[in-house]
Amino acid sequence: MATDIKLFESKSENSWCPGCGNFGIVNALKKAFSELDLLPHNILIASGIGQAAKTPHYVNANGFNGLHGRGIPPAVGAKIANKDLRVIVTSGDGDSYGEGGNHLIHNIRRNIDITHLVHNNQIYGLTKGQGSPTTGKGHKTSMQFEGVYADEFNPIAFAISLGCSFVARSFSADKDHLSEMIKAGMEHNGYALIDILQPCVTFNKINTYKWYKDRVYYIEDDYNPYDKVEAFKKSQEWENKIPIGVIYKEDKPTFIDRIPQIKDNPPLINKKLDPKNAIKFMEEFK
Amino acid sequence: MKYNILVGGAAGQGMSTISTLLQKVLKRKGFYVFANKDYMSRVRGGHNFVQIRFGTTPITSHHPTLDAIIALDQSTIDNHINRLNNNGIIICDTDLNSEDKRVIQIPMRKLSREIKNPRVFGSIGIGALLKIFGISIDNIEPVLRKRFDKNTSQANLEAFKKGHELVESHFNINSNNEDNHIIINGNQAIALGAIAGGVTFYSAYPMTPSTSVMTYLSKKQQEAGILVEQAEDEIAAINMALGASYAGIRSMTGTSGGGFSLMVEGIGLGAVAEIPLVIVNVQRPGPATGLPTRTAQCDLDFVISASQDDFPKMVIAVRNPEDAFYQTVRALNLAEKYQIQVIILSDQYLADYNQTIKPYNFDEISIDRYLSSKDDIGEGFYKRYKFTENGISPRIIPSTIESKTVLGDSHEHNEIGFVDESIENRIAMMNKRMKRISLLKSEIQEPEYIGVENPEILLLGWGSTHGSLLEAVELLANESIKIGALIFGDIWPLPTGQLEYYGTNSKTIVNVEHNFTGQLANLIAQETGFKCDKSILRYDGRQLSGTDIYNKVKKEVL
Ligand SMILES: Cc1ncc(C[n+]2csc(CCOP(=O)(O)OP(=O)(O)O)c2C)c(N)n1
Numbered sequence: 153m154a155t156d157i158k159l160f161e162s163k164s165e166n167s168w169c170p171g172c173g174n175f176g177i178v179n180a181l182k183k184a185f186s187e188l189d190l191l192p193h194n195i196l197i198a199s200g201i202g203q204a205a206k207t208p209h210y211v212n213a214n215g216f217n218g219l220h221g222r223g224i225p226p227a228v229g230a231k232i233a234n235k236d237l238r239v240i241v242t243s244g245d246g247d248s249y250g251e252g253g254n255h256l257i258h259n260i261r262r263n264i265d266i267t268h269l270v271h272n273n274q275i276y277g278l279t280k281g282q283g284s285p286t287t288g289k290g291h292k293t294s295m296q297f298e299g300v301y302a303d304e305f306n307p308i309a310f311a312i313s314l315g316c317s318f319v320a321r322s323f324s325a326d327k328d329h330l331s332e333m334i335k336a337g338m339e340h341n342g343y344a345l346i347d348i349l350q351p352c353v354t355f356n357k358i359n360t361y362k363w364y365k366d367r368v369y370y371i372e373d374d375y376n377p378y379d380k381v382e383a384f385k386k387s388q389e390w391e392n393k394i395p396i397g398v399i400y401k402e403d404k405p406t407f408i409d410r411i412p413q414i415k416d417n418p419p420l421i422n423k424k425l426d427p428k429n430a431i432k433f434m435e436e437f438k
Numbered sequence: 439m440k441y442n443i444l445v446g447g448a449a450g451q452g453m454s455t456i457s458t459l460l461q462k463v464l465k466r467k468g469f470y471v472f473a474n475k476d477y478m479s480r481v482r483g484g485h486n487f488v489q490i491r492f493g494t495t496p497i498t499s500h501h502p503t504l505d506a507i508i509a510l511d512q513s514t515i516d517n518h519i520n521r522l523n524n525n526g527i528i529i530c531d532t533d534l535n536s537e538d539k540r541v542i543q544i545p546m547r548k549l550s551r552e553i554k555n556p557r558v559f560g561s562i563g564i565g566a567l568l569k570i571f572g573i574s575i576d577n578i579e580p581v582l583r584k585r586f587d588k589n590t591s592q593a594n595l596e597a598f599k600k601g602h603e604l605v606e607s608h609f610n611i612n613s614n615n616e617d618n619h620i621i622i623n624g625n626q627a628i629a630l631g632a633i634a635g636g637v638t639f640y641s642a643y644p645m646t647p648s649t650s651v652m653t654y655l656s657k658k659q660q661e662a663g664i665l666v667e668q669a670e671d672e673i674a675a676i677n678m679a680l681g682a683s684y685a686g687i688r689s690m691t692g693t694s695g696g697g698f699s700l701m702v703e704g705i706g707l708g709a710v711a712e713i714p715l716v717i718v719n720v721q722r723p724g725p726a727t728g729l730p731t732r733t734a735q736c737d738l739d740f741v742i743s744a745s746q747d748d749f750p751k752m753v754i755a756v757r758n759p760e761d762a763f764y765q766t767v768r769a770l771n772l773a774e775k776y777q778i779q780v781i782i783l784s785d786q787y788l789a790d791y792n793q794t795i796k797p798y799n800f801d802e803i804s805i806d807r808y809l810s811s812k813d814d815i816g817e818g819f820y821k822r823y824k825f826t827e828n829g830i831s832p833r834i835i836p837s838t839i840e841s842k843t844v845l846g847d848s849h850e851h852n853e854i855g856f857v858d859e860s861i862e863n864r865i866a867m868m869n870k871r872m873k874r875i876s877l878l879k880s881e882i883q884e885p886e887y888i889g890v891e892n893p894e895i896l897l898l899g900w901g902s903t904h905g906s907l908l909e910a911v912e913l914l915a916n917e918s919i920k921i922g923a924l925i926f927g928d929i930w931p932l933p934t935g936q937l938e939y940y941g942t943n944s945k946t947i948v949n950v951e952h953n954f955t956g957q958l959a960n961l962i963a964q965e966t967g968f969k970c971d972k973s974i975l976r977y978d979g980r981q982l983s984g985t986d987i988y989n990k991v992k993k994e995v996l
């Protein structure tokens with residue numbers, strides 16, 4: 153069963169550069185939605201600000217295009233309000249790992265059931281090419297003229313160390329792999345982080361389509377993503393070979409599962425409100 | 439008739455248990471009670487105290503002089519003995535010393551060991567204190583049974599009796615009133631108002647003096663079927679609340695000035711995305727960390743102008759625990775009616791003072807959500823930001839209407855929510871959002887006026903000075919001084935009707951505020967051209983009492 157992929161087509165004008173890696177991500181996302189038999193009004197796509205973060209405009213579904221770095225918290229609030237919503241966060245590497253890093257840490261800890269796609273182009277695209285947390289050390293940018301001094305952020309190792317319950321990497325030019333990863337992330341109960349290698353054709357002349365294609369390989373079939381030590385080893389591969397696929401998994405209760413007043417009731421949006429419900433609390437002040 | 443008691447000690451000495459129990463007993467005995475807290479930002483040691491005022495008529499402010507002190511440490515005696523009336527009494531244990539004849543030492547700790555429960559030593563002090571005021575200890579068992587199990591209640595009761603037997607009566611006060619009040623502080627009132635007003639999600643990050651709003655809600659969350667989440671920071675707190683509100687549940691967040699600073703960008707997001715939200719700012723003195731456990735009205739300028747560009751928002755300064763409850767419910771309704779941010783301003787004094795008030799009337803309140811249905815929005819693409827006559831676009835809950843999707847957006851956007859930078863769209867959208875300001879103006883409540891009909895002196899205040907102004911005006915009017923006070927609750931947009939009326943006819947206008955520059959006076963000047971002639975300003979982190987204002991008016995205004 154699948155829903156018509158055309159349902160997810162948006163009427164918005166698009167402002168990505170021709171050839172941008174983001175197109176592959178949007179196409180894979182629509183494919184995943186369709187194959188998961190979803191309807192637009194049951195999905196929420198939340199984002200921060202950046203080129204990647206424009207995704208909610210380019211897919212027909214509920215959308216929340218919030219503030220730079222703050223894609224995750226509204227998504228979490230929405231999931232709390234309506235646990236039946238299928239919630240996706242789509243945002244850039246700067247947005248997710250830089251400005252909004254704190255939210256990433258703590259929502260991995262909450263293990264809230266959302267799927268977070270990081271369009272990792274290793275650069276600040278929208279603001280025209282400054283270094284991001286994942287820009288290679290020494291890479292010269294439109295701001296770091298002598299090259300980036302700081303060490304690169306390794307999102308995979310970071311997420312594994314926090315016990316993120318689903319950690320995967322994919323490549324925007326590999327639509328089938330990416331849509332499979334998105335589907336797996338959405339089917340997973342808990343926080344799913346998918347770091348997506350996404351060439352920026354305008355501002356990142358180093359990590360190009362070719363650069364990624366020369367390095368990516370599919371993780372072996374017999375790989376066990378539940379082995380934290382092996383996963384950590386995989387997370388260290390980068391310079392010559394970049395593994396794509398599900399790198400780490402952990403089964404544990406989601407945020408909603410941990411909270412009886414949400415877990416055991418209909419979604420909070422259906423809660424009947426009545427001021428008189430508070431009378432009993434006032435009595436305690438007597 | 440009113441009396442003033444102070445209970446003082448170091449943090450961790452059990453002062454708060456003693457003072458709470460004493461307040462409950464006095465309330466049970468039919469007295470009006472008003473108790474405010476003075477504490478330092480530390481977990482152990484320091485000097486903290488609670489001032490408990492009680493009497494046979496309503497009480498709205500603390501008082502500078504004292505009739506009795508329960509001293510748990512030497513510094514309580516040393517710091518406050520000069521405030522003790524000549525016929526006053528100090529009760530302390532035998533290990534504390536003073537030459538002063540007003541000191542009565544009672545062996546609280548020793549006697550509590552005899553009862554075999556050292557934790558009841560404070561109740562021995564309370565028993566003694568009640569006797570000093572000539573108050574019997576009959577019928578207080580229910581107060582104990584509410585807090586303690588049977589054995590502990592019994593031990594406390596015995597302690598009360600022991601204390602009662604040890605001393606002679608000095609005063610004689612009696613109440614014929616039944617105890618039909620609640621006793622509640624400002625933060626509890628806001629929290630209770632939140633539950634009554636349908637708040638289903640509260641996200642916040644702890645920051646004194648706002649924390650107890652969250653603590654209360656957190657304690658009740660399971661029973662109330664709501665969720666209270668401690669966010670990773672205030673930025674997350676407001677953004678989570680916005681997401682939850684967008685998705686369809688009533689949400690609220692709360693903080694103090696520092697945390698509010700972090701929320702500022704979120705306020706703009708709420709404005710442009712037209713997401714209803716109530717934000718509580720319980721003020722403390724700044725800048726930055728400032729005086730964490732003290733009081734101020736220093737954020738008025740800041741919250742009114744918080745976040746870039748122009749957009750409609752509303753600021754309500756709550757005035758007392760009664761007002762705080764009703765205004766919280768109202769704020770929640772207005773936020774959804776106009777799809778705006780409503781900011782509730784409170785402060786440490788109001789947050790922490792306990793007052794006996796009549797129970798809230800739940801018939802007076804309702805939850806009005808102003809949501810649109812399938813029929814309201816018609817066919818085709820749902821336009822979250824549809825242009826309408828009054829600037830309010832039909833709002834639906836995502837996922838509840840088949841094939842309709844809701845796009846919330848922080849950019850300038852078109853009616854659907856798509857980014858749109860065209861000149862026509864920008865102007866139309868800006869106008870649409872701003873239209874709601876005139877609607878808000880029609881909702882605004884005028885300040886409360888108290889005083890004589892044609893005042894010569896007009897005091898202006900806002901928020902928590904309400905109680906002190908009430909008392910000051912009464913004291914001054916008793917001396918035939920032609921005085922009145924306007925006390926603002928709704929403060930942005932600024933209501934100007936009463937101000938024009940009383941301001942034009944009075945000779946001297948005096949603003950009374952807890953900040954350095956007179957932020958209300960400046961706002962009034964900006965909005966109306968009225969200039970205050972004098973100011974009574976306090977910015978040392980402590981609240982002006984009714985008597986303080988009375989004295990200042992007599993010295994500096996008359
Ligand atoms: C608070 C705030 N700071 C800075 C910006 C400017 N800004 C917008 S997007 C961005 C970086 C975008 O980089 P990334 O998240 O990697 O997204 P990309 O454009 O590469 O997809 C910056 C610095 C902003 N909008 N808001």
Ligand SMILES: [Mg+2]
Nearest residue numbers: 244245275277
């Ligand atoms: Mg980027």
